[in-house]
Amino acid sequence: MILLYDLCAGDPAVRFSPYCWRVRMALAHKGLDFATEPTPFTAIGERLAETSATVPVIDDNGRKVRDSFEIALYLEEAYADRPSLFGGPGGRGLARFLDYWTLGTLHPLITRLVVKDIHDRLGAADQAYFRASREGRLGGTLEAVQAGRDERIEAFRAALGPARATLKRQPWLGGETPRYPDYILLGTLQWPRVMSEAALLAADDPVAEWFERCLDLHGGMARAMPRAA
Ligand SMILES: N[C@@H](CCC(=O)N[C@@H](CS)C(=O)NCC(=O)O)C(=O)O
Numbered sequence: 168m169i170l171l172y173d174l175c176a177g178d179p180a181v182r183f184s185p186y187c188w189r190v191r192m193a194l195a196h197k198g199l200d201f202a203t204e205p206t207p208f209t210a211i212g213e214r215l216a217e218t219s220a221t222v223p224v225i226d227d228n229g230r231k232v233r234d235s236f237e238i239a240l241y242l243e244e245a246y247a248d249r250p251s252l253f254g255g256p257g258g259r260g261l262a263r264f265l266d267y268w269t270l271g272t273l274h275p276l277i278t279r280l281v282v283k284d285i286h287d288r289l290g291a292a293d294q295a296y297f298r299a300s301r302e303g304r305l306g307g308t309l310e311a312v313q314a315g316r317d318e319r320i321e322a323f324r325a326a327l328g329p330a331r332a333t334l335k336r337q338p339w340l341g342g343e344t345p346r347y348p349d350y351i352l353l354g355t356l357q358w359p360r361v362m363s364e365a366a367l368l369a370a371d372d373p374v375a376e377w378f379e380r381c382l383d384l385h386g387g388m389a390r391a392m393p394r395a396a
Pocket of ligand 1: 174184185186187208211220221222223233234235236
């Protein structure tokens with residue numbers, strides 16, 4: 168059984184990390200048995216000091232692998248007889264592009280829409296750590312950074328343009344079937360879905376329609392994580 172160290176909110180059942188969601192979906196795609204270890208920000212150092220300063224980390228019978236993309240590559244190779252995450256080397260290369268696109272373009276926009284909401288759903292020790300580390304990085308209080316978000320939602324939706332155009336032509340980012348590229352963007356959108364009440368997507372957006380289908384994959388695993396009330 169594979170163990171996934173998975174970031175958790177104040178309620179340990181609430182899992183929201185975009186990178187951990189990619190790995191969860193990849194494990195389910197491969198049909199692998201896995202358990203998760205709920206891991207607050209402030210426990211990563213003590214539990215995983217030897218391995219990583221960030222989650223996700225997986226422990227596959229003593230073999231620890233860190234970084235969501237590295238984990239996906241590992242699973243693809245170690246479980247090559249299971250359904251492919253990338254559909255070959257070309258798919259793997261393009262998935263790398265999506266990893267950087269979400270990291271560099273979408274995540275900074277989402278952060279400024281929901282960072283205070285994320286803070287509010289963390290445990291007390293994590294709240295203090297999160298505020299100190301993120302306010303330094305973002306150059307303002309969490310409240311000031313998130314303030315006026317309604318005016319910035321359209322810019323976020325516009326940034327999803329390449330995904331929207333693609334999903335008008337094909338059912339999945341992976342093509343005819345869901346693959347790791349779908350799990351990359353699913354993780355990115357699951358993060359604010361779980362931690363904020365803000366409606367980041369318009370209901371009639373093809374990206375929203377695709378996201379609903381993603382939530383149903385693998386027995387509805389992502390939908391089963393309730394959104395913040
Ligand atoms: N490139 C890494 C990024 C992982 C990452 O940034 N994880 C965040 C949680 S979403 C984390 O563990 N942060 C630790 C911290 O901020 O102290 C991956 O893809 O796994």
